[in-house]
Amino acid sequence: MRLEADVAIQRAEKVEAKVKILEQELLTKEQEVSSLQHRLAVMEEANEEADKKLSELKTNSLDSEQTKTTAENLNRKVQLLEEELDAAEKNHKETVEKYVSYSVDLWR
Secondary structure: OHHHHHHHHHHHHHHHHHHHHHHHHHHHHHHHHHHHHHHHHHHHHHHHHHHHHHHHHHHHOOOOHHHHHHHHHHHHHHHHHHHHHHHHHHHHHHHHHHHHHHHHHHHO
16 A cells, blocks of 8 residues: 555656646747747738838839839848748747647646
C-alpha cells in the first residue's frame, strides 16, 4: 500500500511538473499570438494606407514618368505587404492550432 502511494505521488509530481511546463509554454504562445495580432493590425493599417495612396494615384491619373514610377513602387509595396500579411495570418493560424493542441494536452 505504501509503495502504491509513493508511485501515485511520483506520478502526480511528474504530471504537476508537466502541467507547469505546459502552462509556461501556453503563456509563451499566448504572448506570441498577442504579438502576431499586433503585428497583423499594423500590417493591415499599412496595407490600407498603401491601398489608399494607390487609389489616389489612380484617380489623379497623371501621365508623367515620375507618377508611373511611384505607382509601380506602391504596387510592389502592396504586394509585399499582402505577402507579409498572408505569412502572418498563416503563422497566427498555426499558433492558434498549437495553442488548442497544448490546451487539449493540458487536460489529458
